[in-house]
Amino acid sequence: MANKPKLIVANWKMNLGHEISKFLANDIAAGLLDYSFNNLKIIICPSFISLQEVNEIFKKSKLDINIGAQDVFWEAPGAYTGEISPIFLKEIGCHYVIIGHSERRFYLHETNNMINQKIKSALAEEITPILCVGETQEERKEGTVDHLIIGQIKDALEGVVFSPNQKIIIAYEPNWIIGTGQTLSPEEVARIVRLIKKYFTDHYSSEFVENSLMVIYGGSINSRNIKSFVQQEVIDGFGVGGASLKADEFIKIIKSV
Numbered sequence: 001m002a003n004k005p006k007l008i009v010a011n012w013k014m015n016l017g018h019e020i021s022k023f024l025a026n027d028i029a030a031g032l033l034d035y036s037f038n039n040l041k042i043i044i045c046p047s048f049i050s051l052q053e054v055n056e057i058f059k060k061s062k063l064d065i066n067i068g069a070q071d072v073f074w075e076a077p078g079a080y081t082g083e084i085s086p087i088f089l090k091e092i093g094c095h096y097v098i099i100g101h102s103e104r105r106f107y108l109h110e111t112n113n114m115i116n117q118k119i120k121s122a123l124a125e126e127i128t129p130i131l132c133v134g135e136t137q138e139e140r141k142e143g144t145v146d147h148l149i150i151g152q153i154k155d156a157l158e159g160v161v162f163s164p165n166q167k168i169i170i171a172y173e174p175n176w177i178i179g180t181g182q183t184l185s186p187e188e189v190a191r192i193v194r195l196i197k198k199y200f201t202d203h204y205s206s207e208f209v210e211n212s213l214m215v216i217y218g219g220s221i222n223s224r225n226i227k228s229f230v231q232q233e234v235i236d237g238f239g240v241g242g243a244s245l246k247a248d249e250f251i252k253i254i255k256s257v
């Protein structure tokens, strides 16, 4: 476990148009040129329309930065206006996808059942899902967090049997922390990460847990608070939203991890 590379997932959400996305990708690439990050994996998730060009920018820079999509649809290609198949993502070299982000659960009423179908369709193409789970502020006050998070994972993975080439990233992202500037204590985040890992240890092979699972934390991470979370070795990495939209700030986070 101790030698596992750390992971940073940048979620640009619907913040940036295509031109600005290219600028930001170029700025990040330029800022990291002389920096070697052997034990760190970076996934950047721009909007669908910028996936391909942002990927090209990182490929040209020779930096080992991958792209990820922010969503995917579960049906085979066909008459589904506005949707994107995992087959199309794979075709453009996109091997990761965020699924079940709290903003989609809230604004687009994504259910655990829809999330389950998305997970299955992504895995079928060997695209690694970044499954977001987490509680609302009310749920935290009610003290139902542990039960709720494990329930979200169980529902999302219902009927999923992982083959050796399939992996999963669980992103613990409490929705009351996302974009609010509030934070949970690093100790509490580490406790939740341990809880999630224990669930997988109890239900999946040790080989799967060691090689195919990562559990990361996201919620108002920035260059000032990142160091206290990095000290919690059990956290495999970080989801970064707002702080990934400025190259300087994002690079500081990368260097801290």
Ligand code: PEP
Binding pocket: 011, 173, 177, 178, 179, 180, 218, 219, 220, 221, 239, 240, 241, 242, 243
């Ligand atoms: C996110 O939405 O995945 C996220 C981590 O956002 P922020 O860092 O802005 O809280």
